[in-house]
Amino acid sequence: MDSILVLTHQEDCSADLTKTSLEAVTAGLELAEQLGAQLSIGAIAQDALKAVKVLVGTHARILSVSGDVFAQARYASDAAACEALCRAAQATIVLAPHSSRFARVMGGVSHRLGGCIDTHVSDMHTSTEGAAPTFEVTRWFYRQRIEAVLSRASRPWVLLLDAGTYAAWSATPGAVHAGEIAVEMPVQRTQVTGLRAPKQDEQTIRPEAKMLFVAGAGWTKKQPDGQIHLAEAADLILNFLHTSGASLGSSKSLVDQGSDGQPVLPFLTHLNQVGQTGSTPRHPKGLSTCCHGEEPHVVGWRFVRERRAISLDPNCGWARGKADVVYVADAFQVITRINEILRSSNRLP
Numbered sequence: 446m447d448s449i450l451v452l453t454h455q456e457d458c459s460a461d462l463t464k465t466s467l468e469a470v471t472a473g474l475e476l477a478e479q480l481g482a483q484l485s486i487g488a489i490a491q492d493a494l495k496a497v498k499v500l501v502g503t504h505a506r507i508l509s510v511s512g513d514v515f516a517q518a519r520y521a522s523d524a525a526a527c528e529a530l531c532r533a534a535q536a537t538i539v540l541a542p543h544s545s546r547f548a549r550v551m552g553g554v555s556h557r558l559g560g561c562i563d564t565h566v567s568d569m570h571t572s573t574e575g576a577a578p579t580f581e582v583t584r585w586f587y588r589q590r591i592e593a594v595l596s597r598a599s600r601p602w603v604l605l606l607d608a609g610t611y612a613a614w615s616a617t618p619g620a621v622h623a624g625e626i627a628v629e630m631p632v633q634r635t636q637v638t639g640l641r642a643p644k645q646d647e648q649t650i651r652p653e654a655k656m657l658f659v660a661g662a663g664w665t666k667k668q669p670d671g672q673i674h675l676a677e678a679a680d681l682i683l684n685f686l687h688t689s690g691a692s693l694g695s696s697k698s699l700v701d702q703g704s705d706g707q708p709v710l711p712f713l714t715h716l717n718q719v720g721q722t723g724s725t726p727r728h729p730k731g732l733s734t735c736c737h738g739e740e741p742h743v744v745g746w747r748f749v750r751e752r753r754a755i756s757l758d759p760n761c762g763w764a765r766g767k768a769d770v771v772y773v774a775d776a777f778q779v780i781t782r783i784n785e786i787l788r789s790s791n792r793l794p
């Protein structure tokens with residue numbers, strides 16, 4: 446019988462477990478039920494006893510690793526903690542969120558355990574097609590164009606779960622018994638002296654936002670009056686992001702302009718790029734503006750369920766079946782009006 450361990454860790458700036466950790470908990474609960482397997486949950490945190498209170502009601506065996514050294518990510522301490530938890534749980538299947546903290550260490554941990562690892566897992570299920578039920582996982586390859594179903598005989602099998610693929614476990618925190626696991630700490634050469642991050646309203650990539658707002662190259666093109674309106678475009682986009690709380694995505698053509706020496710919107714980087722050679726975010730809704738909607742861009746919208754686009758071109762890619770609603774209109778005018786409405790409903794100046 447398989448023994449499942451879900452690994453979790455605390456937030457960078459708070460004592461709580463991360464949302465993606467709680468998504469992995471839900472995945473673990475569902476999988477344990479499907480496989481009839483024993484479930485353990487391991488928590489790595491400065492004060493793990495406090496962090497695991499949210500796990501009340503999971504009826505899983507809770508294991509923890511605590512201490513100041515685990516407040517922040519560091520390869521040596523995190524790898525040692527994960528290895529100790531996996532050994533204590535005698536895990537044959539290890540589920541962990543695909544966070545930067547765990548993605549960095551789990552390959553090494555898997556090697557130390559003599560196991561194997563798969564990343565970007567988006568689904569798990571049991572196949573009953575063969576003589577015996579087989580545990581299978583799903584992941585995407587080639588920028589979400591090919592979906593693969595994998596199974597492996599070797600154990601332990603470490604699986605890093607993509608964010609947003611399971612609902613986060615939630616419960617009113619209560620008393621939970623956790624077994625503290627001792628970790629043999631290696632020599633630490635890295636000292637974490639603090640975190641530097643942009644202010645929240647300077648951060649345009651917001652994975653938790655309900656809406657993705659995509660800016661295309663049209664914002665920087667000559668408009669019907671024969672002029673480029675870059676400052677106005679920047680102002681409209683930033684105001685929209687500020688009032689709506691949307692996350693900012695971009696087409697490749699727009700973010701590439703900076704490196705071509707052309708004027709570009711200063712708050713955009715390649716990290717904003719959505720598409721085949723960009724990201725594939727998971728927002729429930731998306732609004733594309735001044736973007737043509739070509740396949741290499743739209744492939745990044747695979748997980749965006751409700752799609753709308755504003756384009757001057759009635760023959761753009763969005764109009765050919767890639768969006769639910771296309772407004773054939775001038776995005777400068779439409780976003781100006783939307784900003785006015787948002788500003789008055791949010792009572793912003």
Ligand SMILES: Cc1cc2nc3c(=O)[nH]c(=O)nc-3n(C[C@H](O)[C@H](O)[C@H](O)COP(=O)(O)OP(=O)(O)OC[C@H]3O[C@@H](n4cnc5c(N)ncnc54)[C@H](O)[C@@H]3O)c2cc1C
Pocket residue numbers: 660661662663664666668695696697698699718719720721722723724734735736737738739740741742745755756757758761774775776777
């Ligand atoms: C291998 C490969 C990988 C690629 N990967 C990616 C990727 O990851 N992501 C990506 O985005 N692209 C990618 N591309 C590029 C992609 O094919 C397109 O070239 C790109 O998406 C076009 O960007 P765009 O739609 O913003 O610009 P354009 O094609 O220039 O379209 C601009 C649009 O804005 C409209 N417009 C102009 N002014 C207004 C206005 N006032 N109001 C409304 N609409 C207006 C125009 O009508 C036009 O439709 C890739 C291409 C290749 C070959």
